[in-house]
Amino acid sequence: DAKTTQPNSMESNEEEPVHLPCNHSTISGTDYIHWYRQLPSQGPEYVIHGLTSNVNNRMASLAIAEDRKSSTLILHRATLRDAAVYYCILRGIQGAQKLVFGQGTRLTINP
Amino acid sequence: DTAVSQTPKYLVTQMGNDKSIKCEQNLGHDTMYWYKQDSKKFLKIMFSYNNKELIINETVPNRFSPKSPDKAHLNLHINSLELGDSAVYFCASSQAIRGRTDTQYFGPGTRLTVL
Numbered sequence: 001d002a003k004t005t006q007p008n009s010m011e012s013n014e015e016e017p018v019h020l021p022c023n024h025s026t027i028s029g030t031d032y033i034h035w036y037r038q039l040p041s042q043g044p045e046y047v048i049h050g051l052t053s054n055v056n057n058r059m060a061s062l063a064i065a066e067d068r069k070s071s072t073l074i075l076h077r078a079t080l081r082d083a084a085v086y087y088c089i090l091r092g093i094q095g096a097q098k099l100v101f102g103q104g105t106r107l108t109i110n111p
Numbered sequence: 112d113t114a115v116s117q118t119p120k121y122l123v124t125q126m127g128n129d130k131s132i133k134c135e136q137n138l139g140h141d142t143m144y145w146y147k148q149d150s151k152k153f154l155k156i157m158f159s160y161n162n163k164e165l166i167i168n169e170t171v172p173n174r175f176s177p178k179s180p181d182k183a184h185l186n187l188h189i190n191s192l193e194l195g196d197s198a199v200y201f202c203a204s205s206q207a208i209r210g211r212t213d214t215q216y217f218g219p220g221t222r223l224t225v226l
Contacts, residue, residue, distance in 0.1 A: 032211045043115075043201045043217030044154065085152070091211040097142070098167055099215060101154040 004088045009106040012078050020073040020105055022088030027068050031092040035062065035073050036099070037084040044087065044101075047073065083109045114138050115218035117202050123224045124192055132187045132221045134202030142166070143185035144203040144215065145177060154201070160185055189223075197225045 005023040012018045024033065035047040048055055048062045050071070055062040061074040075082055085104040115136045124130050136143060144167075145157040159167035163179045174190045189196060199220045207213040 030211070036215075038154075041220075043203070043220050044215075045217065046214040049212060049214075087154075093211065097159055097161075097210075098144070098156040098169075099146075099154075100156075103153070 004090060004102055006086070006088055006102060006105045008103065009108065011108045011110065013110045014080060015077050018075040018078045018082070018107065018109075020075075020086050020088075020107065021070065022072070023070045024088070024090055025069045027090055028092055029068075031090040033062065033064060033068075033071050034089045034091055034099070035060070035086060036089060036101075037086045038104070039081075039084045044099075047086070049091075078107075078109050080109050080111060083107055115202055115204055115216050117200075117218040117221050119221060120219065121222050121224075123226065125226055126192055126194060128192050129188070129190045130192060130223070131189070132200055132202075132223070134185045134187070134218060136183055136202075136204040136216070136218075138204055138206075138216060140204040140206050140216075141182055142205045142207065143179065143182070144205075145185065145187050146201040146203060146217075148199040148201065148220070150198070158185075158187075192223075192225045194225050197223055199223070 034049040036044040038044045050062045063072045085106050087101050087104040118133045142161045144159045148154045157171045158177045160179045176188045179185045199222050201220045202218040203215045205213045205215045
């Protein structure tokens with residue numbers, strides 16, 4: 001699986017938007033970009049995924065660069081409950097059945 | 112309704128003992144997984160089963176033996192526990208085995224402490 005690079009930590013304020021970056025310069029044309037998050041003392045949970053186009057769902061938006069070498073997870077109005085470790089994961093044809101977690105970005109939300 | 116459940120939530124035991132962790136999913140999924148999260152918080156896959164058949168075995172010591180009695184259950188048995196086995200173990204499930212777009216649903220984790 002291609003590698004992803006994320007900042008170790010980020011901080012934001014409650015009710016403000018948060019942009020979490022992910023670099024994946026070696027992404028292949030068939031790799032999907034997935035985001036999961038892990039709230040404190042819980043198992044990881046799915047956030048969003050995309051291939052080429054930007055994606056929106058109830059939890060977040062995913063903005064994918066035109067060259068697909070980077071992506072940004074956008075939380076439109078962060079709440080305290082969004083404090084978690086966010087993982088950007090690529091899933092290709094080879095090894096698609098497993099999630100390969102990096103170190104993720106620890107997001108802190110200030111009240 | 113809990114989608115993926117694990118028991119026990121906490122497990123404290125002595126080195127050398129044998130222990131099991133149970134996992135059940137009520138999502139009707141065909142594929143189940145075990146992941147390990149070590150003290151440095153790195154999450155890594157250990158095993159995957161699809162319809163009771165072992166699909167992934169990621170160079171895990173053979174003291175770890177997964178067992179899937181049916182596709183809703185995937186248990187993890189660990190023999191001769193060692194200090195390094197202390198970790199949080201997460202069970203997960205998904206609908207597809209080779210889908211690049213399927214979602215994995217994780218259980219709450221079992222924190223294993225080996226003394």
